Amino acid sequence: MPGRIDRYEEVTPTKENLDWAELITLDLSLYEQPGGKEELVKQLDHAVRHVGFFYVKNFNISQEEVSRQFSLGKEFYALPLEEKLKYHNHDDLVRGEYNGYRPSGLRVVGNGVKDNIQVYNIPKFDGFHPRAQPAVIQEHIEEVEAFSRKCHSEVVVKLLRLFAILLELPDEDQLVRDHLYDVKGEDHLRYMHYAARSADENSKVGDLYAAGHTDLGTVTLLFRQPVAALQILNSEGNWKWVKPQDATITINTCDALTALTGGLIKSSIHRVHAPPADQSTVDRLGLLYFARPNNHVVLDPIQNSPLLNRLGLTTNAFTELGQHLTTEEWVIVRQSQQQRRKVEAKILPGGKYEYNEKDLEIIPGLTAKIYN
Structure with missing residues (x-):
């Protein structure tokens, strides 16, 4: 019989007057209404071309279901370190295999300060990623799978159809077929833990938990949690705080989608800042779902998009190097680069x-970008 999981209690939201980003909110209850998808695409168009961030609401996943996943994440991180380390393999990380547990402190960020981020990734339940799970997760694995599948069916699939309409594709399910849940792929659910640092430690690393970067997949779903830390780089080049909005998911578009659209859809640039003063001593627990194209999908610009062809968006950073990477190849080289970086930043x-530029090299001719 599954063990009892304590109810998740949210942290009190910040009362500080932060410089919040102005982001659109897509109401997915419009999705099934006549003309609803077209209306949502109009709202989505500017956001994905210029910022790559937006909210969704009314996404058919209850707050109770979301809170249960936060509870499971909290229970996992409460386990003794030696128990969590049973699900960690550093050699796997270096090879680009990112599922399972990654402890904090694996790298020195800079000025002698180690990273403060723990990650636990649960691959999608497509039958290709068998993994042992700690008892606290395994006892609730059916619930975890149901939640993972709903992230895909209730949010990712709907967004993919909206993107297809935006791209004027002849079939609005074209992108859906490249992201089938039960086909081998690298989608995963993540419980993420940021440990609060002292003000002195934060000052040594520019008050950042994670420097500016982009995600490597199609879209990332970030479920609301009230510790303010996420910031985005807007189209004017300014960092803005992303407000945790009630009953929403924050969505950001990512590198694979940028590649497929020849750069039309922006891979959103974001970072994790140390929380504001009234939350500075609170650990931050995140719940995310990362969606990626199926492993066999070649990340060349989509050829049958009238919009991309009119705009001349027929190449991307890979094809300009003569590369035609599959999603699986891209994930391995990008993840390997991320885990290879051992030398601390200046x-x-x-x-x-x-x-050092060599630390940022993904493939010859292509380096990762750190956005400052």
Whole structure:
């Protein structure tokens, strides 16, 4: 019989007057209404071309279901370190295999300060990623699978159809077929834990938990949690805080979608800042779902999009190097680069991060970008 899981209690939201980003909210209850998808595409168009961030609401996943996943994440991180480490393999990380547990402190961020991020990734339940799970997760694995599948069916699939309409594709299910849940792929659910740091430690790393970056997949779903930390780089080049809105999911578009659309859809640039003063001593627990194209999908620009063809968006960063990477190849080289970075950054005044270029090389001719 599954063990009892304590109810998740949210942290009190910040009362500080932060410089919040202005983001659109897509109401997915319009999705099934006549003309609803077309109306949503109109709202989505500017956001994905210029910022890559937006909210969705009315997504048919209850707050109770979301809170249960936060509870499971909290229970997992409460386990003794030696228990969590049973699900960690550093050699796997270096090879680009990111599922399972990643402890904090694996790298020195800069100025002698180690990273403060723990990650536990649960691959999608497509039959291709068998993994042992700790008892606290295994006892509730059917519930975890149901939640993972609903992230895909209730949010990802609907967004893919909206993107297809935006791209004027002849079949609005074209992108859906490249992201089938039961076909081998690298989608995963993540419980993420950021440990609060002292003000002194934060100052040594530019007050950042994670420097500016993009995600490597199609879209990332970030479920609301009230510790303010996420910031986005807007189209004017300014960092803005992303407000945790009630009953919403924050969505960001990612590298694979940018590649498929020849750069039309922006891969959103974001970072994780140390929380504001009234939340500075609180650990931050995240619940995310990362959607990616199926492993066999080649990340060339979509050829049958009238919109992309009219705009001349027929190449991307891969094809310009003569590369035609599948999603699986892209995930391996990108994840390997992320885990390879052992040398700490040089952190300049103002929080600018500098790395040796070799540490950022993904493939010859293509390096990862750190956005300062």
